[in-house]
Amino acid sequence: MEGPDKFQESARQIYRMMGVVFAVFTLIGGFLVYLMIDPDLSAFKPQPEMAIAEQTVVAEDDFDKIENGVHLRTGFVEGEGLMTVVNNCTNCHSARLVTQNRMSAEGWTATIRWMQETQNLWDLGNNEAIIVNYLATYYAPENKGRRQNLEDIEWYALED
Structure with a gap:
């Protein structure tokens, strides 16, 4: 294998490697997005059917x-x-x-x-x-009039 054939074979290998790297990054990225949505992976934990039914009845x-x-x-x-x-x-x-x-x-x-x-x-x-x-x-208007006087307030001076 010489010249253009060797170059084409090298290019194919590079494209295959890039495809594999892209697939790996896509899988990792998808998993990270899923972790952001469901951080405790609750979709993969078994849900007891009785508990769900009891909660519905209570509601x-x-x-x-x-x-x-x-x-x-x-x-x-x-x-x-x-x-x-x-x-x-x-x-x-x-x-x-x-x-x-x-x-x-x-x-x-x-x-x-x-x-x-x-x-x-x-x-x-x-x-x-x-x-x-x-x-x-x-829900009628409340006639409260003027607010009550403030009592037992500890006032303090504001600092500049």
């Missing part, structure tokens, strides 16, 4: 549980119309979006109208009065 039992006057899944206050509010309001947004607001019946009605006009909220029908009554009762 279903607690789905609409109320404890200390609070609906655990949503954080809504227990009261007349609670489940109507849960079924209508939490289909589109978190319950926290409701509980962080305080409005009168007129304010809640205006918010419902806004959602119907701009956010494709369906016609609530007879449920609207139940929802507005619940929200105006439990």
